[in-house]
Amino acid sequence: MIFAAVLALVFMFQAWFSFPFVNKLLNAAVASGAGGFTGMETAIVQSVNPSVTMPELFTLGNKVGSIADASAQQVSLYSSYGATDSSLLQMKQMVSTFGTVSLVTKVLFALWVICIVALVVGVALRLFRGFDAVLFFALAGTAVVALVCTIGSFVLGGIVEGLISDMASYSSSSSSVNLTMSLLSPFMAPAYGAVVTIMLGAAGALSSLVLKD
16 A cells, blocks of 8 residues: 555656647647758757646646636626627637636646645555555545546547537638648547556555455
């Protein structure tokens, strides 16, 4: 249990989410020679890491929340002038979506922090008091949070992929634009940190049920 908890703490600070489209777009730009990339610029582009940790996701969520707040002010301003066109409705939908995304990232980050604290406390209690219960629930909770993030990344990636497909089917844009849109699929996927954390949390919790002093 202690071994799994310590490793889980390590992998909880690794990348939990990846954005495959970032590498695909950058590699496509390099391959096409867009912008006249030099060798150094190409190396810089190819070194971009499209993966983020939970703290980085929390930061992105805060930025999305800031965008939602600014957009909400614009919507309020337009509404005060009596605007009721379709663009205003789209802005309201965007504000709602961005606000939801920001809230979800904050909730996930809070659960992530709680799991870290619980793991540390659980390890201390197991080492110095021989008490397993806290560590068991910490490991199980960590596995569940990582699993939720993993499933959520697949769901979000699928939603974005569906939106892209709909846009492509109703759009008469050029083939280059359609190619760019296709590079956005898949949009989001789980990274190794979340996957390994699931396995460690589940293995540590299971060991407490199977192995007894």
